[in-house]
Amino acid sequence: MILRSLSFLLILFLLLGGIYCSALPEVGRDIKAAARSGDTSAQVALARMYFEGTFGGHDPVMSARWLLAAVDQGDPDAMNILGRFYLSGVGVERDEARGLALLREAADMNQPQAQAYMAYAYGEGLGVERDSVEFLRWTRRAAENGDARSRYNLAVLYLTGSLVSQDVPAGRALLELSADQGFTEAQVALGELMIRNVDQPSDLVEACKWFAIARTKGHPRAEKRLHQIVGFMTQAEMDEAGRRANAWLQANEAGR
Template sequence: MNAPSYEAMARLRNDPGASGGDLFTAAKELRDSFVRGEHLMGLLPQDAPDVLVDGLERAGRAGIVDAWLELGKLLAYGCAPWAPYPEQDVSASVAAYQEADRAGSLAGALAWIRIAYYARSDAHEQAAARRLDDLLAAAPDDAEVLLLYGYLRHQGYGHPADPATAVPYHRAAAERGNADAAFEMSVIYGTGSGVPADQDESRRWTFRAAELGSVRAMGNLGGMFATGRGVEQNPVTALEWYAKAADAGHPRSAFTAGVMCLTGDSGLPVDEDRAATFFATAEELGVDVDDELDLMGLSR
């Protein structure tokens, strides 16, 4: 027996009169079946990823811009860590996001540039840099545009690498409330990349990034309080930050919090029930908890 979401998407796929809205709704339901792990239960046949892609493409061609955005994301990252479907295809992901860009979506424009940048795609490098130049000229105060421009200038994608030139763009994005940019500022000052190293300034930006929602900053604060790096050592506060990062989807923080509760790290009370909760979260986020514990000489 196939999942109802697959049957519904397959029927619409064979209906030439199906609307874009119906196709997009059905495609999202099929995506959610992968997220729920129904492929692991034998409820989704082998062609389910192709059916999903085809449904989103048809919805996109019918004028549903969000369908192109969804397709671009799935082709880059899959449905979930435990459901890497459809198969990753950077060029196809870029193409889907470019369809959204052509339809006037700023999110689509930024997404295809970002995917090309992270993949260091030679084929898209110059086009990505030119498109981002255009976006910056049109929206010079947009925090996401500023952040991405800082990345490209820092790493030298489509431009000569120049960390010092990147700093003002990251700072401007951070001052506009962008959590990722604030985290970049913490790294910039921590490593002295484009500016003189300044650990106090790095720490200030780490706290700011965490306040803005950066899971990486939350995890770093957990490590800082666990070790006393730049702050007074405090295992209780460390666990609080690791827990916040875990709740926000940071796998390593979830695992580390579990270990702290399992072992009673630095005088914390042993709490096997809470450890189990953290480990379950870590597993959902893709960590092989038992293998990691075994490497540490531990077990649950």
């Protein structure tokens, strides 16, 4: 398989952490009130707060309860997260069938992370029979809906000609999208593609930029590639690559 999922607890933290709200007491009161009134976005946000211990301690059970309230109203984001709770037994009794059913329902509603999980499930045979056609179908759907990991996975398929006809420009375009979303593996792969002179002339400055960005996240291959590439660059080129990398990092930090 192209890329295995992170551990479930890390995924759950990232999913819940993506729905950010302030931990100030008055904000917590407002969110609780909105959640009790039936606001699904508030219910998911409140689930995050209980999961992260905003109210004094990590409480996955209360987190699951508020996710269930949102699921009962048909919220696909809540289905995606609660499905993973059931798969890993976080806050609820482990129930793989229930978890997969929730993820499939969310995926059918175009929730991109759930679609990415369905691709993973069909690729690995987790709760379903391995099926390369379904793996590709769900990978495509998740990529079309903006999932960075799926865009990277689909890019690799296009670049290698696995399951699809080889299409380097399409693979490059997907890598660019995924890298700009901050997916580190895509950043390194894009840099490597840019120095290979495959479908376009090599671009050492842009490749160096992506290696430098990925290195800030501790990616070992990025560090290696960066050391290799600078030996072929002028000081002016290295300065420009550094300027571009810093601009990208600052823009993405500001956008968080």
